Amino acid sequence: MNFLNAITLIGNYLFIPGLTYGCQLALGALGVTLIYAILRYSNFAHGETMAFGTMVTIFATWGLQKLGVSLGPLPTALIAMPVGILMTVVLCLVSDRVVYRYHRKQRSDPVIFLIASIGVMFLYNGLIRFVIGPDDQIFTDGERFIITAREFKTLTGLKEGLAFKTTQGITIVVTAVIVAALFWFLNKTRTGKSMRAYSDNEDLALLSGINPDRVVMVAWILTAALATIAGTLYGLDKSFKPFTYLQILLPIFAAAIVGGIGSPVGAIAGGFVIAFSEVAVTFAYRKFVSYLAPESWQPDGLLQLLSTDYKFAVSFSILVIVLLVRPTGIFRGRSI
Amino acid sequence: MSHTLRKILMFGLVAIGFIAVGQLQSWPLSLTILNLCLISAIMSLGVNIQWGYAGLLNVGVMGFAALGGLAGVLVSTQPVPAAWAAGGSGLGLAFLVALVTIGAICWCYFKLGPVVRTLPIIIIGLVGFFAYRYFFDPAVSAIEAVDPATSGNLGGLGMPIILSWLVGGLFAAAAAWAVGKVSLGLRSDYLAIATLGISEIIIAMLKNEDWLTRGVKNMSGLPRPVPYEVDIQKSEYFIKLAEDWGVSIIDLSSILVKLAYAGLFAAVLLILLWLCERALKSPWGRMMRAIRDNETAAEAMGKNVTGRHLQVFILGSAVIGIAGAMLTTLDGQFTPASYQPLRFTFLIWVMVIVGGSGNNWGAILGGFVIWFFWVEAEPVGLWLMDVITSGMADTSPLREHLLKSAAHMRPITMGVVLLLVLRFTPRGLLPETKR
Known part of the structure; x- marks a missing residue:
């Protein structure tokens, strides 16, 4: 019984949050990695792109709520998301046309692209704060829980509850669908294949008649969609605050690099590695140990490796270890 | 247009801007902006050393500036003897354990083979971490329990705050050494992301380690290197001067204090600028440009590219650290949340x-x-x-x-x-x- 309680505890506080957070990071890292694979620079504006997509989705959600449209137990944001994706695609394509295309034609150094993306980041940042303000926005509606802790307790008779929030369930399902669709697109369709060819060897791809403008455009569309979905899921699960989207940039980059930057599979793996280690290292194991250990061994501390304020340190340490041991990342992305 | 003429013209325009603010808004405001401009100029000089000389992408300026600010607090505030008595020895032991652990890990990393070393490193790391926490946690709670409303930290050395400008540079240089060792020699984006990470960690540390700088409870009322307005307002000489010039003593005192700061900052800026110009004109500067413009060619000429990069990264970060300490000096307070x-x-x-x-x-x-x-x-x-x-x-x-x-x-x-x-x-x- 104690053993089951301990497992439930871990599931409730470690596995489910880790899985959800991992999905959100994986979607974010996929966007970063796609831009890296096609345009060959680290896009610092990605966090703000996520925030922008979420912001538009929030406005669309509010609009739908005013009209009385709802999805019943599911959050309205799910049907508002296409609007957010559309606007973010427009924003990304306009930014590419106005900013990045010039540098691409000039064949600028990747670092120049990176600095340009910092400029774009400033711009988006101001735009978002200008429109929606810097404060918290909550836009979750519908049923809050798929299963509450109390329901679980009465169902199983265990002392520990297992709460499963609707937003967590949605995050996991949506991520699975999106990732499957993305891989189908990259591996099966003509456009997807041409993108992979372009990422592998630009010159060879150009020689075979692949249109680079089209590849870049599709890359931006995919990135914008991924960013909006990742941002909205993150916003639904936690809450929308523009500043957090700047902060989430570090774990996202860490996930992309840990998995191997430029490799989509790596981005997903990296996202889960970062998320689970963040949650596992900042988890207080006291109760877990108290279930498993005999009476006399009860710990008196919290048994927490690091306080949650240091969660950045976790993604950073993993990043450093990977850079030291295997600079190309787990899945051998583009090397140095 | 020649470079000198362009330079004079541009700085002339800036001067006109300050005069305009002084006339249209107010002179104290103009001087406030000037002081922060001087500090910003030093920070950007530091980034220029890294980016302009060597093409290194440092996205962690915030962290290095905050380390400078930390130096401001640690150098200038008065020590809290009760806190030292309560937790000083425990903290010392904890850091000793940390040092030994890191040393042992380094020894394993460099002396053992690539596969053999993994297990000992993990074991040493875990044991060291728990031993560190064993000493660290009680010491910290003891320190933070000492008079938490006003101090709750160890305090500083009680030395003149100007000294912290140097110490801030050293702190930032030490952090830069650690980051540079890990991420230099890899692709340029990696340095960017590594510095982004270290700066976030530094800020998280400053916000949460209450025993060090009181965390988000902030440190205010740091000693100043220049006189206080109140003292100037009491001085006979300045009261008379204000009457002669027909300005209020309050305005005069605030302008004088700000001018004093501006003088100090300008002196630092000019010294650094002189050093930087000398460095760029020297063979060292020529080598840095060669490395920046073509790493492969420079390496073929026998230049140690990674070594030079590390050097220039440390130098630039030190300059940023100096500026960070100066900023804390100017503010008279240290607020980690403002970074x-x-x-x-x-x-x-x-x-x-x-x-x-x-x-x-x-x-x-x-x-x-x-x-x-x-x-x-x-x-x-x-x-x-x-x-x-x-x-x-x-x-x-x-x-x-x-x-x-x-x-x-x-x-x-x-x-x-x-x-x-x-x-x-x-x-x-x-x-x-x-x-």
Whole structure:
């Protein structure tokens, strides 16, 4: 019984949050990695792109709520998301046309692209704060829980509850669908294949008649969609605050690099590695140990490796270890 | 237009800007902006050393500046003997354990083979971590329990705060050494992301380690290197001077204090500028340019590229640390929550790019111009919004929203400026001179 309680505890506080957070990071890292694979620079504006997509989705959600449209137990944001994706695609394509295309034609150094993306980041940042303000926005509606802790307790008779929030369930399902669709697109369709060819060897791809403008455009569309979905899921699960989207940039980059930057599979793996280690290292194991250990061994501390304020340190340490041991990342992305 | 003429013209325009603010708004405000401009100029000089000389991408300026600020606190505040008595020895033991652990891990890493070393490193790391926490946790709670309302930390050394400028540079240099060792020699983006990470960690540490700097409870009332306004206002000499000049003693005292700060900061800036110019003209500067422009060729000529990069990264970070300590000195307080990446990292980058990377004068000009715009963008943005919305009714929610959001014009303006400069004058306002 104690053993089951301990497992439930871990599931409730470690596995489910880790899985959800991992999905959100994986979607974010996929966007970063796609831009890296096609345009060959680290896009610092990605966090703000996520925030922008979420912001538009929030406005669309509010609009739908005013009209009385709802999805019943599911959050309205799910049907508002296409609007957010559309606007973010427009924003990304306009930014590419106005900013990045010039540098691409000039064949600028990747670092120049990176600095340009910092400029774009400033711009988006101001735009978002200008429109929606810097404060918290909550836009979750519908049923809050798929299963509450109390329901679980009465169902199983265990002392520990297992709460499963609707937003967590949605995050996991949506991520699975999106990732499957993305891989189908990259591996099966003509456009997807041409993108992979372009990422592998630009010159060879150009020689075979692949249109680079089209590849870049599709890359931006995919990135914008991924960013909006990742941002909205993150916003639904936690809450929308523009500043957090700047902060989430570090774990996202860490996930992309840990998995191997430029490799989509790596981005997903990296996202889960970062998320689970963040949650596992900042988890207080006291109760877990108290279930498993005999009476006399009860710990008196919290048994927490690091306080949650240091969660950045976790993604950073993993990043450093990977850079030291295997600079190309787990899945051998583009090397140095 | 020759470079010298361009330089004089640009700095002349900046001077006119300060005079305009002084006349139109107020002189103390103009001097406040000037002081922060001087500090920003030093920070951007530091970034220019890294980016302009060597092409290194440091996105952790905020962290190095905050370390400088930490030095300001640790050097200048009075020690708290009770806290030292309560937890000093425990803390010392904890750090000793940490040092031994790191030493042992390094020994394993360098002395054992690539596969054999993994297990011992993990074991040593875990054991060391728990031993460290065993000493660290009780010591910290003991320290933080000492008079938590006013101190709750160990305090500093009680030395003149000017000394912290040097110490801040050393702190930042030490952090830069650690980051550089790990991420230099890899692709340039990796350094960017590693520095981004270390800066976030430094800020998280400063916010949460209450025993060090009281965390988010802030440290205020740091001692000053210049006289206090109140003392000037009491002095017979200055009261008479104010009467003779026909200004109020309050204005005069505030202007004098700010001028004193400006003098100190300008002295530091000029010394650093002189050193930087000398460095760029020397064979060392020539080598740095060679490495920046063609790493492979420089390496083929026998230059140690990674070694030089590490050196220049440490130097630049030290300059940023100095500026960070100066900022804390000027503020008279240390507030970890005020360190925002947009303001302390990315804004400095805009300064360097706009001013002219690779040119020390350009970096300084960028520091002045961008900080000036950053401060003035808000009143100008507000005024602009007021004009645009003047046709609307006073109670219109759109007008209200636009006026309230005018402050967010700042990042938009900075983004636009950066993108325009990158596109149309990628070499900046004062381009690097061909030597």
